[in-house]
Amino acid sequence: MRTAGGVVVLVTGTALMLGLLSGCGSGGDGAGKRAAFPPSARPSSAPPSASPTPAPSGSKTVNPQEKWDGKVRILGDGSTSSTGPQPHQPKPLKLKPGEKPPQFVVFSWDGALQGDDEQFSHFREVAKENNAQMTFFLTGTYLLPKSKASKYRPPQHKRGEMAISYATDQHIRDTLEQLRGAWLEGNEIGTHFNGHFCGAKGGGDWSVAEWKSEIEQSYSFVENWKTNTGYKDLPPLPFDYRKELAGGRAPCLEGQKNLLTAAKSFGWRYDASSPGDFQIWPSKNDGIWNFPLQLVPYPGTERQVLSMDFNFLYNQSGDSTQGDPAKYEQWRKLTRDSYLNGFERVYHGSRAPLFIGNHFENWNGGIYMKAVEDVVKSVCKRDGVRCVTFKQLADWLDVQDPQVLAKMRELDPAQSPDWQSLVK
Incomplete structure (x- = not known):
């Protein structure tokens, strides 16, 4: 019988926390010192699960596996381009009889803004140095200048309104450079959608039609950044976002049911918005792979914590993003060891993929960034381990x-x- 291993610390619906921090992946600009949690951010005895939803009709994303004719094509206003198959993609192979599965680990980043602290570029280097590829969930409005805010029409909110800050012009340019390089290195560009609305009138309250609007705008901000910014001097992104975008993670992990229905009409292959599950092999939810945050053992306790930075933050310093500096090193080690506990459990056990989510942030002195970097360096070069993107995992x-x-x-x-008897 699968158990939670004690009390589960499940932090979801963190609307006010992330809203007060000037946004996920904001590079630290204007970050507040405190983060308020709504009543939903409290321990739960077991992770919830999403129910299958019917698929609507709609225009699907073009098949990303179609053959390339060798010609580079500039798309639309020159913001994106079709340059052929993405480089550095592993060929998915079916397990042979008796073969032990690889130990997949997926590191993913919500927001994906290159801010003043240059964390996007830093973790690209960390990935390259450790044979890893990662998923970067881009907030679409990070490519929209504040002067063009009226182009964003958020569901249930005023035009141009966001729960996070708009990026500076320089950060938009820097982020475009990082997106270009990340994709060419084999990393995945997913979506964190746009306005980062949580709680009342957030994703959990949106209809299927409203989610479709949010998704379509996610495409539009990537496909039209040249028109919106006027940056005609920059080269196009080297991918067709209609083909590249295969999934995302909803802000505060809210609204997955209607999101899945909307996403299916775009031909998406996975969703990472589940509010949490155990470390088990993934399944499909109405035809879409469900890649949830996972419960990992918190050292020295009977608790398990969801595998994302703000859950450790809440567990260690409550609603403050700048807790007691004297405890930073202890908290960093506890966070790192929680991830490693989760890794070792499946590496020597079921080989279920490990999912680690994070933001580009500097909470509690940046200890959660350091913890993730420690884990990348500890696991990605080990025998049988493959640090991949969500899309690559879906391929496999x-x-x-x-x-x-x-x-x-x-x-x-x-x-x-006994893999010999299980894999036939």
């Missing part, structure tokens, strides 16, 4: 025998089966 899952995957989903995280 799609070529596996569904019956084998079903058996793997029955495994407890620490359960090491």
Whole structure:
């Protein structure tokens, strides 16, 4: 029987916290010192699960696997381009009989802004140095100048309104440079949507039609950044976002049910917006891979914590993003060891993928960034480990025998089966 291993610390719906921090991945500009949590951000005895939803009709994303004719094409206003298959993509291979699965680890980043602290570029280097590729969930409005704020029409809010800050002009230019380089290195550009609205009138309150509008605008801000910014001197992004975008993570992990219905009409392949689950092999939710944050063991306690920075923040310094500096090193080690506990549990057990989510932030002196970097350096070069993007994981899952995957989903995280008899 699968258990939570004690009290589960489940922090979701963190609307006020993230809103007060000038946004996920804001590079620290205007970051507040305190973060307020709504009543929903409290311990839960078990993670909730999303229910399947019917698929609507709609125009789907063009098949990203279609053959390339070798010609580079500038798209639209020159903001994006079609340059052929993405470089450095592993070929997904079906498990051979008796073969142990790779230990997949996915590091993902919400917001993906290159701010003054240059964390986007830093973690690109960390990835390259450690044989890793990562998923960067871009907030679409980070490519929209504040002077053009009226172009954003958020669901249930006034035109131009956001729960986070608009990027500076220089940060937009810098972020475009990072997106270009990240994709060419084999990293994935997903979406964190646009306005970062949580709580009342946020994603959890949006209809399917409103989610479709938010998604379409996510495409538009990437496909029209040259028109919106006037930066004609910059080269186009080297990808067609209609083909590149395969999934995202909703702000504050809210609204997955209607989001999934909306996402299916765009042909998305996965969603990372689930408010949490155990470390088990993924399954599909109405045809879309469900990649939730996961519960990992918190050292020295019976608790498990969701695998994202703000859950550790809440567990360590409550609603303050600048807690007691004397405890920073202790908290960093606890966060790092929580992730490593989760890794070791499945690496020597079920081999279920490990999902670690984060923001580009400097909470509690940047200890959560350092903890993630420590984990990348600790695990990504180990035997049998593959640090991949969500899209690459979906590619691999799609070529596996569904019956084998079903058996793997029955495994407890620490359960090491007889792979010879399980994988046939």
